[in-house]
Amino acid sequence: MAEMKTVGVVGSGQMGSGIAQLAAVHGLDVWLLDTDPDALIRATKSISTSINRFVSKGLLSQAMGIHAMKHLRCTTNLEELHSADIIIEAIVETEDVKKTLFLKLDKIAKDSAILASNTSSISITRLASATSRPSQVIGMHFMNPPPIMKLVEIIRGADTSDETFYATKALAERFGKTVVCSQDYSGFIINRILMTMINEAFFTLYTGVATKEDIDTGMRLGTNHPMGPLELADFIGLDVCLSIMRVLHAGLGDSKYSPCPLLLQYVDAGRLGRKHGIGVYDYRTAPQTVKPSPKL
Numbered sequence: 001m002a003e004m005k006t007v008g009v010v011g012s013g014q015m016g017s018g019i020a021q022l023a024a025v026h027g028l029d030v031w032l033l034d035t036d037p038d039a040l041i042r043a044t045k046s047i048s049t050s051i052n053r054f055v056s057k058g059l060l061s062q063a064m065g066i067h068a069m070k071h072l073r074c075t076t077n078l079e080e081l082h083s084a085d086i087i088i089e090a091i092v093e094t095e096d097v098k099k100t101l102f103l104k105l106d107k108i109a110k111d112s113a114i115l116a117s118n119t120s121s122i123s124i125t126r127l128a129s130a131t132s133r134p135s136q137v138i139g140m141h142f143m144n145p146p147p148i149m150k151l152v153e154i155i156r157g158a159d160t161s162d163e164t165f166y167a168t169k170a171l172a173e174r175f176g177k178t179v180v181c182s183q184d185y186s187g188f189i190i191n192r193i194l195m196t197m198i199n200e201a202f203f204t205l206y207t208g209v210a211t212k213e214d215i216d217t218g219m220r221l222g223t224n225h226p227m228g229p230l231e232l233a234d235f236i237g238l239d240v241c242l243s244i245m246r247v248l249h250a251g252l253g254d255s256k257y258s259p260c261p262l263l264l265q266y267v268d269a270g271r272l273g274r275k276h277g278i279g280v281y282d283y284r285t286a287p288q289t290v291k292p293s294p295k296l
């Protein structure tokens with residue numbers, strides 16, 4: 001496959017905006033799409049702030065920063081993604097919503113385009129089944145925040161071709177990432193292990209074993225994790241964590257993946273984590289004992 005020139009990113013939230021930034025900084029033309037125009041405004045602002053931070057730290061030249069912003073275009077019109085060599089989906093972690101999008105993307109994307117999903121847990125094979133090009137559908141799972149984290153987990157669906165795999169791997173490596181490859185089973189490698197730990201941290205809080213601060217401090221200092229599991233859950237988004245637990249539970253069929261009732265209750269209450277100002281911790285008021293999130 002020829003070198004990719006244009007990337008489409010669908011969903012301009014935490015992950016989509018970071019993926020768009022990465023692609024623009026690495027010289028690709030980027031179309032960033034969201035159904036919510038306000039999300040695109042927020043994304044452009046956060047990408048610009050993040051790029052400026054890279055420039056001020058001397059990690060990116062000012063010229064490259066300006067160049068990257070010029071490579072970035074935002075849209076609410078799916079048709080604009082027709083020119084993309086690869087379209088990376090980063091919308092809500094709900095299978096039906098993603099499938100509906102893949103059906104539409106299959107119709108508007110050029111024949112050679114790869115359709116990738118940044119899903120944390122949903123079956124790539126099932127997303128691919130919504131399209132007429134299952135050999136060109138793949139999982140490209142970036143970690144949060146994409147401009148900083150070094151890993152991309154690549155997931156091959158049942159029919160993903162070698163050509164699609166190697167082109168996607170080459171793109172991740174062009175972004176400076178290390179690639180690991182997972183079979184297409186719920187949660188893949190990272191979230192199967194990580195979310196089970198986060199869910200257990202919720203059970204530890206729910207059953208009164210310890211306070212949230214002691215759970216996080218215990219795991220930070222006791223196991224050398226940079227963030228405690230509850231802080232990390234707030235950073236990821238409790239809604240995202242709950243969706244992933246539901247996918248693990250349904251896909252792997254073991255009660256050990258059943259979401260903790262406390263996680264469910266927080267999501268029902270709109271306590272979705274840092275992005276909503278409150279999750280396990282309250283970010284709206286007094287100084288927190290938790291560490292600040294990684295700066296982009």
Ligand SMILES: NC(=O)c1ccc[n+]([C@@H]2O[C@H](COP(=O)([O-])OP(=O)(O)OC[C@H]3O[C@@H](n4cnc5c(N)ncnc54)[C@H](O)[C@@H]3O)[C@@H](O)[C@H]2O)c1
Nearest residue numbers: 011012013014015034035036039090091093119120144236
């Ligand atoms: N948050 C994380 O730490 C993390 C890490 C790795 C992967 N992921 C995965 O990335 C994806 C996105 O997660 P996020 O945290 O960025 O979510 P988010 O809620 O921050 O952003 C989702 C964006 O998608 C948009 N959207 C929803 N439906 C859409 C549609 N049909 N078409 C276009 N745009 C649509 C929303 O308006 C929103 O701006 C999920 O699949 C999630 O599992 C998340």
